[in-house]
Amino acid sequence: MNLPDIPSLHQPALEAALRHCIDNKTKPLGALGRLEALMLQLGRVLGSETPRLEQPQLVVFAGDHGLTAQGVSAYPGDVTWQMVMNFLAGGAAVSVLARQHGLQLSVVDAGVRCDFEPQPGLLLRKVAPGTADASQGPAMSADQCATALEAGRDVVRGLPGNALLLGEMGIGNTSSAALLLSRLAGLPIERCTGRGTGLGDAALAHKVRVLSGVLALHAHAVEPLQALAALGGFEIATMVGAVLQAAAERRVIVVDGFICGSAVLVAAALRPAVLECCVFAHQSQESGHALMLEHLGVQPLLALDLRLGEGSGAALAWPLLESACRILAEMASFEVAGVSRNAD
Numbered sequence: 001m002n003l004p005d006i007p008s009l010h011q012p013a014l015e016a017a018l019r020h021c022i023d024n025k026t027k028p029l030g031a032l033g034r035l036e037a038l039m040l041q042l043g044r045v046l047g048s049e050t051p052r053l054e055q056p057q058l059v060v061f062a063g064d065h066g067l068t069a070q071g072v073s074a075y076p077g078d079v080t081w082q083m084v085m086n087f088l089a090g091g092a093a094v095s096v097l098a099r100q101h102g103l104q105l106s107v108v109d110a111g112v113r114c115d116f117e118p119q120p121g122l123l124l125r126k127v128a129p130g131t132a133d134a135s136q137g138p139a140m141s142a143d144q145c146a147t148a149l150e151a152g153r154d155v156v157r158g159l160p161g162n163a164l165l166l167g168e169m170g171i172g173n174t175s176s177a178a179l180l181l182s183r184l185a186g187l188p189i190e191r192c193t194g195r196g197t198g199l200g201d202a203a204l205a206h207k208v209r210v211l212s213g214v215l216a217l218h219a220h221a222v223e224p225l226q227a228l229a230a231l232g233g234f235e236i237a238t239m240v241g242a243v244l245q246a247a248a249e250r251r252v253i254v255v256d257g258f259i260c261g262s263a264v265l266v267a268a269a270l271r272p273a274v275l276e277c278c279v280f281a282h283q284s285q286e287s288g289h290a291l292m293l294e295h296l297g298v299q300p301l302l303a304l305d306l307r308l309g310e311g312s313g314a315a316l317a318w319p320l321l322e323s324a325c326r327i328l329a330e331m332a333s334f335e336v337a338g339v340s341r342n343a344d
């Protein structure tokens, strides 16, 4: 498989210059808290003391899941294609937020069970109309997985700008995300499994039983790409390719919730340095997400109890990234503003 090299962003001179610049702004030392870490990260990724975010792209990766036949979601699979139409018509939550924040929204059909007409904003990259039922066999073949990864890389190559915001749509995809977390982080499936679109207690217990069976069936799928192929889905695999390519090009990657996080989990297992480019937008209410973030050793920017996906959390966090860049570029230093420093 053709995976890009992703060198670490370690640049001691730039790091020191950024730290100096932040510490000399007219504020008590460290007073901008986690925004300061964000400034450092954006400077590092974009290779500048005054990083500028350009033409941000919010890409919603969509795909259907054969595992929905086992009753793991509260909603029918048709919602996937229906929501794709809603994104394109401008009526979904992420459509509204993308408009608000000036984010270019595209939708990638990575494997939706619907033959879409070509239309603006829709990138046709269907690997197949939905994955196979992972409780009966692998969700996809190794070839399909490779095709999806390459499609994700190609999508990013074709996008302008230097920031990629990840979103997803796929009824049943909290199951794939939970399975990937359990397998790649070595955590029990019951701790990784959440209510998704809103399962009740009995349905959640059923989901855990189904997912346990899936893991047992694919006990030997332990390498990241084997696990991805066995557990699905096409939108996640395509996102893995997109994350690898975006990191290789040193784009800032804004990661939405649990499902986008699962794609980063796989990408980071393949190329750990991708994490240096990733900003984790929020911690969702899906119960496995806190564990996923902990496993990755990262802190999310927001905690709004969202459980939507689509890239909605990434869009909501976007103004914080813009603020971080503006502060680096526009906030005065003690010298320039003639403000006295601390006493020692």
Ligand SMILES: Cc1cc2ncn([C@H]3O[C@H](COP(=O)(O)O)[C@@H](O)[C@H]3O)c2cc1C
Residues within 6 Å of the ligand: 072, 073, 074, 075, 079, 083, 168, 169, 170, 171, 172, 173, 174, 175, 195, 196, 197, 198, 308, 309, 310
């Ligand atoms: C109307 C509607 C809009 C959505 N937008 C995102 N999701 C979210 O819910 C799905 C995952 O949950 P599960 O694994 O339980 O199916 C994904 O499609 C996700 O993006 C939605 C779900 C629904 C019903």
Ligand SMILES: O=C(O)c1cccnc1
Residues within 6 Å of the ligand: 174, 196, 197, 256, 257, 258, 259, 260, 284, 285, 286, 289, 306, 307, 308, 309, 310
């Ligand atoms: O965290 C997420 O991405 C999420 C949670 C529930 C449903 N859909 C998405």
